[in-house]
Amino acid sequence: MANLLHHPLCAFSRSIRLALDECGVEVELEEERPWEWRPEFLVLNPAGTLPVFIPEEGGAIAGAYAISEYLADTMDERPVRGFQPFPGDPAARAEVRRLVDWFHRKFQDEVTDYLVVEKVFRRFGPQSSSPNMEAMRAGHDNLRYHLTYIGHLTETRSWLAGDAMSFADLAAAAHLSALDYLGEVPWEEFEPAKNWYALVKSRPSFRPLLQDRVAGFTPSGTYADLDF
Amino acid sequence: MANLLHHPLCAFSRSIRLALDECGVEVELEEERPWEWRPEFLVLNPAGTLPVFIPEEGGAIAGAYAISEYLADTMDERPVRGFQPFPGDPAARAEVRRLVDWFHRKFQDEVTDYLVVEKVFRRFGPQSSSPNMEAMRAGHDNLRYHLTYIGHLTETRSWLAGDAMSFADLAAAAHLSALDYLGEVPWEEFEPAKNWYALVKSRPSFRPLLQDRVAGFTPSGTYADLDF
Structure with a gap:
């Protein structure tokens, strides 16, 4: 295997x-x-x-x-399945990749680095230290902007990059799920983003992630809840 | 066009x-x-x-x-040309992409951000300020490590990712050429990296880059010199 x-x-x-x-x-x-x-x-x-x-x-x-x-x-x-990481014609695929870059680079630098790396990985690293509060505040502010952007995308599209679920949805949901584990996502204030996330979260592929546990960090109350 | x-x-x-x-x-x-x-x-x-x-x-x-x-x-x-951004079978293409990520993410964060962004873009930005000397020192140290890695790759390969020139070579050369414009690359101490760069630099595609000029920054003496 x-x-x-x-x-x-x-x-x-x-x-x-x-x-x-x-x-x-x-x-x-x-x-x-x-x-x-x-x-x-x-x-x-x-x-x-x-x-x-x-x-x-x-x-x-x-x-x-x-x-x-x-x-x-x-x-x-592989046997044919519904999912393609980069579906569509070259222009549609480029839109998927723009958004993958958005989440795996911009969201990573502006949110995940501040909230997950500061809170979790810094604690385990060679120079173990407490989270930097200023960095965490910046991360929280940036997160709100990104949740608004997700909502904006889903106003006119079924999934983030277009009509089909793509790797852009998985990249975005991956970051949000790590933050959600730590209870950092103010879902109730961002209904459109929440509705999109509920769709991805209910995929069978998501189940193993919802069972993850990291020693020293208890997941937020609704982390594994499909009806959050 | x-x-x-x-x-x-x-x-x-x-x-x-x-x-x-x-x-x-x-x-x-x-x-x-x-x-x-x-x-x-x-x-x-x-x-x-x-x-x-x-x-x-x-x-x-x-x-x-x-x-x-x-x-x-x-x-x-398009008409068939020699160059393919990601040549080879899926595993070879993955190696090209690993190295593109290396230069466009790791080298960017560890070197270009410190030496080009600090020196040039910070000066033009809304909060114009002088370069941070500590950041520049870190950039110089990291650059030496990356030049060694390039030399290491070319020990066993014609180009960075394998037998054919790929987007990995162009990404790496792009970062180095921006640094070279600013006179930041100690080529004489890194002969294998220099030999590889000389190959990319002599491509006709490189010529327009060697004619670039940015107001306020004179290119280093050997920037446009193919025999540097």
């Missing part, structure tokens, strides 16, 4: 777990603690980042970008 | 200018100053980042990720 090196609260890992499941690729999960800089891990991905996908035939595909595109490149090798 | 909104010292823009030329796509360049947050520009790319590609038939493809993959997705619509 294929393997995936991941961390339960890493948004990049979460997006790939969702994509693998939606594509019908079974993997065995191996939890990796990237802050430990394990030499065997750095051989697989010298950048030291998660996730890393080890296909059944061997080799290592490192990072959410390479893995998501690899899943699209190898669609023909 | 197609258009590209870019900035001469933006490494993402540079990588796409190279890729467009290598793919045989002619564009008219329009210089954009992203720090001005021009409303018409934000309509094209709400993230406010460069570059943005406007194909001849209209629409906007925003960001180096979406544009580079769009060029690969539309290969069949």
